[in-house]
Amino acid sequence: MRRLAPQTEEAVRARIGYFRDLGIFDFYRRDCASGETSLADEPELELAAEEAAPESPTMPRAAGPVPSLSILEERGAPVAPKDKTAALEAIREELRDCQRCPLAKLGRHTIVFGDGDANARLMFVGEGPGADEDAQGLPFVGRAGQLLNNMIAAMGLKREEVYIANIVKCRPPQNRVPEPEEAHTCSPFLFRQIDVIRPEVIVALGSTAATYLLGAKSPLAGLRGRVHSFHGSKLIVTYHPAYLLRDPNQKKAAWADLQIAMRELGLKKSS
Ligand code: SF4
Structure with missing residues (x-):
C-alpha cells in the first residue's frame, strides 16, 4: 500500500x-x-x-x-451536546496559531475564537475583536461588550446562554473594518461554528457582520426589521453596540430588532 x-x-x-x-x-x-x-x-x-x-x-x-453536519441539520438529526463542544474544540485546534490572513501579523495578541454555550438557541455575530478582546481572548468584553450584555439581559437571557463570535478572529489594527481578504479568509471558520451550534436565531451586529453573513453589501437600514436566513438559522440584523455607544438615539431601534429575535425564539417581552 x-x-x-x-x-x-x-x-x-x-x-x-x-x-x-x-x-x-x-x-x-x-x-x-x-x-x-x-x-x-x-x-x-x-x-x-x-x-x-x-x-x-x-x-x-x-x-x-x-453526511456533513449541514446535511444532518436539514434532516433534523440530533447532535449530542458533548459532540458540539468537541466539534467546536476541533475547529479551535485547527486554527492553532493561524497565519492564514494578514491580520496574523498586524499586532494581534490572541485569536478570539468565540465564547458561549455550544447549544445556544441565539448567537450574536460582530465584526472583529477590539483591544480588550485581543487582550482577554474573549469577544465583546469592552464597553461595547457591556452594552451587549445589557441587551442580552433585556431579552431575559444570560450571556452564558448565548454564543458570541465575530467575522474575523484577530484584531484589525486601529479597530479598522476588516479587509475583504481577511473576512473571506476567516469567516469560513465562523460558518463552521454556526453549523455546529445550529442556533435558531443569529443576530448580526452591524454592517460587516450582515455583509458577510448575507453575502452582499447593503445599507443596514434596508436589512433591519425583517427576518433573513443563514444556513438554516433565522438571521436578524441590528446595530453594532459600539455604534450604539456613539449614537444612543438608535438604542430604541436596536431594541425593536431584538424584539424580532425574541419573537422568533418565543421569548416573552419583559414588562
Ligand atoms: S483573522 Fe482569522 S484567518 Fe486571519 S489570522 Fe486571524 S484567525 Fe487566521
Whole structure:
C-alpha cells in the first residue's frame, strides 16, 4: 500500500479526528490517480462517496455518502451536546496559531475564537475583536461588550446562554473594518461554528457582520426589521453596540430588532 507523506498523513488524521468528534465514523477513501496529494489538492476527500475505494481497516466502507453536519441539520438529526463542544474544540485546534490572513501579523495578541454555550438557541455575530478582546481572548468584553450584555439581559437571557463570535478572529489594527481578504479568509471558520451550534436565531451586529453573513453589501437600514436566513438559522440584523455607544438615539431601534429575535425564539417581552 502506498504511504502518504508524513505531513499529509497528519492532516488526514486530524481531519478524520474532527469528523469522529462530530460522531461520524464511516469514511470513503478515493484512490488518487498518481503521485502525492494533500488535503488542499483533495478538498472532497472526506465526502467522496461515488468513487468509493475497497474497504480498508482504517476507513471502512460506509452504506452511503458521509453526511456533513449541514446535511444532518436539514434532516433534523440530533447532535449530542458533548459532540458540539468537541466539534467546536476541533475547529479551535485547527486554527492553532493561524497565519492564514494578514491580520496574523498586524499586532494581534490572541485569536478570539468565540465564547458561549455550544447549544445556544441565539448567537450574536460582530465584526472583529477590539483591544480588550485581543487582550482577554474573549469577544465583546469592552464597553461595547457591556452594552451587549445589557441587551442580552433585556431579552431575559444570560450571556452564558448565548454564543458570541465575530467575522474575523484577530484584531484589525486601529479597530479598522476588516479587509475583504481577511473576512473571506476567516469567516469560513465562523460558518463552521454556526453549523455546529445550529442556533435558531443569529443576530448580526452591524454592517460587516450582515455583509458577510448575507453575502452582499447593503445599507443596514434596508436589512433591519425583517427576518433573513443563514444556513438554516433565522438571521436578524441590528446595530453594532459600539455604534450604539456613539449614537444612543438608535438604542430604541436596536431594541425593536431584538424584539424580532425574541419573537422568533418565543421569548416573552419583559414588562
Ligand atoms: S483573522 Fe482569522 S484567518 Fe486571519 S489570522 Fe486571524 S484567525 Fe487566521
